[in-house]
Amino acid sequence: MNNAGRPLSPHLTVYRWPITMTLSILHRMSGVALSAGLIVLVLWLDSAARGANSYRDFTDLMQSALGRLLLVAWSFAFFFHLANGVRHLVWDAGYGFEKHQARVSAWFVIIATILLTAAYWLAL
């Protein structure tokens, strides 16, 4: 079936971009980023299982500038995915569907993500 040339109805591009759309795509993007982070988590555990030398190699790598940047990014993605995931669970329970509620909860998620990420790195 070749549908390559068929006309498409106007999709996302016809809307003024609202905050709720940003969070929707960020939820998916942070999820994919965290899937990549899962690989690193497994490598971390595996390096510890292999012994002190390989563990030190791994932690040295993660303590490089790029490693630290990735860890901060993954923690940010984690707290975002967690906060927005709770937002999704609240929706699934049937609450918060009004437009103004969705906007308020979106900003709540953004603020919670920034605070949680900052608090975690300060506590570490």
Added chain:
Amino acid sequence: MSMRTPLGKVLGAGSAKDGTAHWWAQRVTAAALLVLGAWFLWSLLQLDSLDYADFVSWIGAPFSSVMLLLLAVTLSYHSSLGVQVVIEDYVQGSMTKVISLILNKFFHYFLAAAALVAVLRIALGDGA
């Protein structure tokens, strides 16, 4: 009058052909990961350091090894469910899509198994 067949009604699978199983599993694992993820990050804060000796003795403790096993399995499962939806949405062509979906499953099983073996090697004292 409903146009649905009696069999279709009983199976309740809908147009996606797999019912609510995926959706529900995603939510249940999400709820579990709220607890397991919070425990994991909190535990890292409690460690004296992330040096080899401290890290390994933490993993090897009975409660943390059980929690880490649960975390590894639940995280891998939740991750595979999420990446599956991304593949279903964006990968074109039925053959490419099916192969990608199968590879996604294989890879997540591999990650879960690797994490389990790593934690168990430390917990059961494989001379580590």
